[in-house]
Amino acid sequence: MSQIICDRVSLGYDGNLILRDLSFRLEAGEYCCIIGENGSGKSTLMRTLLGLKSPSSGTVTFGDGLKPSQIGYLPQQTAVQRDFPASVFEIVLSGCQGRQGLRPFYSKADKALALENIEKMGITPLVKRCYRELSGGQQQRVLLARALCATGKMLLLDEPVSGLDPKVTAEMYELIDTIHKRDGITIVMISHDIEAAVRYADHILHIGGDLFFGTTEEYLAKQAAIGAKPGGTESC
Amino acid sequence: MLEKLGLYFSFPFVRYALIVGVLIALCSSLFGVTLVLKRFSFIGDGLSHVAFGAMAIAAVINLTNEMPLVLAVTVVCAVLLLRTGQNTKIKGDAAVAMISVGALAIGYLLMNLFAKSSNLSGDVCSTLFGSTSILTLTKTEVWLCGALSVVVAIFFLFFYHKIFSVTFDEDFARATGTKAQVYNLLIAVIIAVIIVLAMNLVGSLLISALVIFPALSAMRVFKSFRSVTVCSAIVSVVCALIGILLSILYGTPVGSTIVAVDITAFILFTLCGWLLRRRLA
Numbered sequence: 001m002s003q004i005i006c007d008r009v010s011l012g013y014d015g016n017l018i019l020r021d022l023s024f025r026l027e028a029g030e031y032c033c034i035i036g037e038n039g040s041g042k043s044t045l046m047r048t049l050l051g052l053k054s055p056s057s058g059t060v061t062f063g064d065g066l067k068p069s070q071i072g073y074l075p076q077q078t079a080v081q082r083d084f085p086a087s088v089f090e091i092v093l094s095g096c097q098g099r100q101g102l103r104p105f106y107s108k109a110d111k112a113l114a115l116e117n118i119e120k121m122g123i124t125p126l127v128k129r130c131y132r133e134l135s136g137g138q139q140q141r142v143l144l145a146r147a148l149c150a151t152g153k154m155l156l157l158d159e160p161v162s163g164l165d166p167k168v169t170a171e172m173y174e175l176i177d178t179i180h181k182r183d184g185i186t187i188v189m190i191s192h193d194i195e196a197a198v199r200y201a202d203h204i205l206h207i208g209g210d211l212f213f214g215t216t217e218e219y220l221a222k223q224a225a226i227g228a229k230p231g232g233t234e235s236c
Numbered sequence: 237m238l239e240k241l242g243l244y245f246s247f248p249f250v251r252y253a254l255i256v257g258v259l260i261a262l263c264s265s266l267f268g269v270t271l272v273l274k275r276f277s278f279i280g281d282g283l284s285h286v287a288f289g290a291m292a293i294a295a296v297i298n299l300t301n302e303m304p305l306v307l308a309v310t311v312v313c314a315v316l317l318l319r320t321g322q323n324t325k326i327k328g329d330a331a332v333a334m335i336s337v338g339a340l341a342i343g344y345l346l347m348n349l350f351a352k353s354s355n356l357s358g359d360v361c362s363t364l365f366g367s368t369s370i371l372t373l374t375k376t377e378v379w380l381c382g383a384l385s386v387v388v389a390i391f392f393l394f395f396y397h398k399i400f401s402v403t404f405d406e407d408f409a410r411a412t413g414t415k416a417q418v419y420n421l422l423i424a425v426i427i428a429v430i431i432v433l434a435m436n437l438v439g440s441l442l443i444s445a446l447v448i449f450p451a452l453s454a455m456r457v458f459k460s461f462r463s464v465t466v467c468s469a470i471v472s473v474v475c476a477l478i479g480i481l482l483s484i485l486y487g488t489p490v491g492s493t494i495v496a497v498d499i500t501a502f503i504l505f506t507l508c509g510w511l512l513r514r515r516l517a
Contacts, residue, residue, distance in 0.1 A: 050407075050411035067413075069412055072412070073408050075405065075408055080404075081404065081405065084404055086400070086404060087459065094405075097397060097398065099413070105397065130459030150412040
């Protein structure tokens, strides 16, 4: 059974639909990039998948033993977070919060998991550092480690490379690819960068204008068929 | 000087004032960090004006015990204000300003229209600046305040990690299964309780100072959430203690003196932070 099944989902705010009749399904271990123009509803779709917003119509179902609260999430950074006084360890550990229930304190296992994910992200030397003093790329790694604490199955990433320079961007993509391949975690990523999307993802979901969902090969074939270079119709 | 203090402390009301003052300073500083980070620094001010408006209504309809009404109105406003940071039509600061100014105006208007005492400006002044109420506390009030402070402190300790998650990233917390709305609601209720309590100490106008100064001071120097929280609690308690002692010794208004000490602490911490950064750079 698929991990996520979107069935004729429509999304919108205050009765204005921005996305109509979207249906797709994702299997465990897939890597799907969501692309589309600004305002086409990419972030809204992601918020819907996370259960932060309910769809105007249609249903989102989870299968394959995946609970909605087991999805790791890398949100776009907010202004509040940029000057938040918190250490790297505190932030990564807060990824375990969802499983806590009413337990007030973290267990040894939670702390070990946090340290393990910090190690995976290659930020062990920063563990005691203050989040707001880190570079953009380091901050993203911290948030990625936090997301990994919340999930072992699926990661949703909302423009993980926005505001990063080309070198750090490439490292970030490699890191996400490693998580996907090594840990077999399903990746759903919003991206503006068609080139990277085509390179790393095995599925493409294009929303806004003409809806498209299929494998990357199908997407490329379709783009070739309408005579456009991949990415040629897009502008960031 | 010590003799003078010793003399004053032989009066029970001075001891009560000191105990209550320190407890309220502790409670307000614990949640101050969260409020400052959530960009709700002014909520203390706003809610205390709401409490002022509610007190005016209580006075007009001749309630003997105004506390329940004041508390209820303030809690409702706190919940409305803190309910959600993102999807409201009127954003945080504007909503706080609106409620605060509105409640103040209506409260003053009501007091004017239905004034019973001849000394209206005196009444208003003492509600706003809390001139003498801390020195007229009864034993029951001290116990009530003590009990509530213990409840607030225990709540904070038990939900510390959840408060952190919800403050740092509400969306992430909600998405990964933390009941963020419930905790936001609880935080709002507790903040309302603290503010109604604190009105007795420093009066409406100076509550914001109690909430934000210790948190901001701590944030100048410390870098993790835990150290900021601990430091702001200590700063707040120490400042309240010094402020009350000074006000006893020199006969100055309690609230304003505490805030003056808080401001001094803030300047000191800012200097410390600046020196630390320079040394590291």
